[in-house]
Amino acid sequence: MLDFDTAVNAGSLRLSRALVMSRRARSREVLQQEVPVYEGELWTALQRQASCIHEISYRACYKPQLPAYFIERLTEPGDLVYDPFSGRGTTAVEAALQGRRVVANDVNPLSTILTQPRLELPGLGDIEARLNSLRFKVKQPSDIDLSMFYHRDTERELLALRRYLSGRRDDYTEDAVDRWIRMVATNRLTGHSPGFFSVYTLPPNQAASPGNQIRINQRLNQQPEYRDVRALILRKSSQLQRKLKPLDRERLHAAAETAAFMQDAAASTLGIPTGAVKLTVTSPPFLDVVQYASDNWLRGWFNELDVTEIAARITMSSTVSHWSTAMLEVFRELYRVTAPNGWVAFEVGEVRGGKIKLDEIVAPIGIAAGFACMAVAINAQQFTKTANIWGVKNNSKGTNSNRIVLFRKPV
Numbered sequence: 001m002l003d004f005d006t007a008v009n010a011g012s013l014r015l016s017r018a019l020v021m022s023r024r025a026r027s028r029e030v031l032q033q034e035v036p037v038y039e040g041e042l043w044t045a046l047q048r049q050a051s052c053i054h055e056i057s058y059r060a061c062y063k064p065q066l067p068a069y070f071i072e073r074l075t076e077p078g079d080l081v082y083d084p085f086s087g088r089g090t091t092a093v094e095a096a097l098q099g100r101r102v103v104a105n106d107v108n109p110l111s112t113i114l115t116q117p118r119l120e121l122p123g124l125g126d127i128e129a130r131l132n133s134l135r136f137k138v139k140q141p142s143d144i145d146l147s148m149f150y151h152r153d154t155e156r157e158l159l160a161l162r163r164y165l166s167g168r169r170d171d172y173t174e175d176a177v178d179r180w181i182r183m184v185a186t187n188r189l190t191g192h193s194p195g196f197f198s199v200y201t202l203p204p205n206q207a208a209s210p211g212n213q214i215r216i217n218q219r220l221n222q223q224p225e226y227r228d229v230r231a232l233i234l235r236k237s238s239q240l241q242r243k244l245k246p247l248d249r250e251r252l253h254a255a256a257e258t259a260a261f262m263q264d265a266a267a268s269t270l271g272i273p274t275g276a277v278k279l280t281v282t283s284p285p286f287l288d289v290v291q292y293a294s295d296n297w298l299r300g301w302f303n304e305l306d307v308t309e310i311a312a313r314i315t316m317s318s319t320v321s322h323w324s325t326a327m328l329e330v331f332r333e334l335y336r337v338t339a340p341n342g343w344v345a346f347e348v349g350e351v352r353g354g355k356i357k358l359d360e361i362v363a364p365i366g367i368a369a370g371f372a373c374m375a376v377a378i379n380a381q382q383f384t385k386t387a388n389i390w391g392v393k394n395n396s397k398g399t400n401s402n403r404i405v406l407f408r409k410p411v
Contacts, residue, residue, distance in 0.1 A: 035363055039378040042402075043069050051097055052242050053118050053252075056187050057204040058088035059295050060286070062347060066379070066402060067091040067281040070345045071098050079278035082337065084266035084330065089115025091281045096255030097248055103277070105262040105269055107313040109305055110186070110296060112261040117183040118240070119256035120176035121249060127237050130177045131230045136160040144301065148213040149190060149198040150224050157229040158197060161185060162302055182303070184233045184240070189298050195232060199224040207298040265313070267329035272337045280334055283347040284327065285314055286358060324361055331369035335409060344371065344407040359403040371407035378403050 043065040050064040067090060071081060081095035086104035092115050095102045104115050140159035150158065165182050168174040188196050191204040199222055202208045208216060217223065262271055266284070293300075293311035300307035334344055346366065348358035363373045379402040 035373045035376060037376040037378065042377060042379040051093075051244065051248065053097070053121075053240050053244060053248075054090060054093060055240060056088050056114055056118075056183070057191075058114065059205040059292075060283075061088050061090055061205075062283055062402065064090050064094045066347060066404070067094045067345075068098070070279060070281050070343070070404075070406075071095055071100060074343045074345075075100055075279045080276055082272070082277040082280045083282045084269065084280065084334070085282050085284045086111045086115060087283075089118065092255075092259070093118050093252075096252050096259070099251050100255070101258050102255050103260045103262065103272060105260075105264055105266060107263055107265060108292065108296075108310050109263055110299055110303070110310075112263065113179075113186060113303060114183055116256070116259070116261050117176065117180040119252050119259055120179065121241070121244075121252045121256070122177045122180050124234075124237060124241060126177050127180060128234055130181065131234060134161065134164060134230070136229070145210065147224070148210055148217060149201065149298075151226040154197055154224070154227045154229060158185075158189075158302070161229060162304075166304060180237065181233060184236050185229070186299050186302055188232055188236055189302060194227070195236065197227045197229060197232060206295040209294070209297075267326070267333050269333055269337065274336050275339045275342075277334075277337045278339055278342050280338065280342075280344040281347070282345075284330065286349055320356060320361060324365060327362065328365050328368060331366050331371070335370045338371075338409045340409055340411045342409050344409075346405045346407065348403050348405065357403065359405050362405045366405065366407045371409055374406045374408050376403065376405050 050068075054064045067081075067083075071091075071094060075081060075095075075098075077099035079100050080103065081091065081100045082103045082105070083089075083091035084105045086092060086106040087108075089104055089111060092102040092104040096119050102119075104111065106112070136157045139156055140163055142155065142159055146155050146158075149155075161181075165174070165178060165185075168178050185197075187204060189204070190196055190198040190201045190207050192200055192202065196204060199213075199217065200220060201213055201216060260271060262269060264271065292314055293307045296307050296310075299305075300310070331344075338344060344366065346362055348362055359376050359378075363376065367373050
């Protein structure tokens with residue numbers, strides 16, 4: 001049996017024998033090149049407990065075990081790890097925890113808002129002191145009606161916090177503690193438990209519209225209850241930082257000193273030097289599966305971002321042809337920034353009810369850009385609790401597996 005080690009060049013990717021022997025291998029022809037495909041369980045949640053610092057909700061994000069798998073095997077401490085579609089920053093945070101340097105890029109400014117503070121990592125004492133220094137007594141006028149989501153006193157506190165953070169950003173006095181508070185507050189705006197500021201609503205990675213929330217409230221016969229904004233931010237901060245070891249904190253802080261947080265198009269990242277990146281681990285938008293503007297409208301409001309303008313910049317393609325054209329430009333830029341013998345782990349999935357397997361589309365695109373396609377690794381997975389909240393019960397909808405196409409740049 002051909003093993004995965006051989007497929008990625010003489011043991012550069014080290015797998016346990018148990019995993020290798022449990023994997024079924026086959027090959028397919030891609031631009032006249034035989035590309036081995038391995039299917040099985042590459043990682044599980046029990047195999048490596050992910051750090052609590054990753055527990056930030058974001059639509060269409062992968063688990064930290066995915067980048068960890070490739071970072072551990074294909075890089076060394078101090079190497080530069082990159083994600084051109086950074087999302088909530090899973091690759092950047094995991095790379096930092098493993099002592100790598102990081103670059104995170106995403107056209108959506110929410111990505112930087114959610115990623116940078118977790119590398120800067122202010123102490124809980126500083127966070128609590130800053131929260132206690134805030135004054136929420138003065139009523140602030142709201143530009144939109146949020147009464148279907150929040151108790152009037154919770155809304156008053158949120159408006160005051162929004163005004164404070166906006167002022168700190170506008171007069172250039174925002175610091176790591178402010179950015180942390182902004183991140184946590186952004187993540188706590190709406191959700192389906194008492195740990196969020198809102199009444200019961202959709203999962204935190206997608207905000208209901210005001211009209212839909214009114215209908216949810218009517219159906220559940222519920223009204224928003226008061227939620228203490230300061231207390232919930234501090235509680236979530238403690239949860240994110242629990243179990244962090246001194247070495248974790250040291251590595252996060254070290255990565256923050258040199259990290260780059262960019263908001264460029266993935267096909268044009270001039271801020272990254274040619275040949276600088278040892279490993280890219282990323283996952284692009286899967287056609288038009290996720291509606292970023294509608295999912296993030298409330299996060300956009302809190303952070304004073306135009307989500308419609310942001311969504312227009314995100315690669316949202318209704319056809320495979322359009323998506324492929326956009327991805328070819330991305331791969332050409334990845335080829336430029338990747339070091340000789342550097343790697344790209346490009347995670348895609350199944351869309352259109354499983355009819356389109358994007359790994360079969362991506363492999364020839366990477367080859368056309370100059371990469372060697374080393375393998376396709378398909379990690380078997382069951383839907384998570386969040387997927388079940390969406391009403392997906394039987395793997396018949398959504399992304400049913402992680403499909404990682406592994407490329408290497410020739411010397």
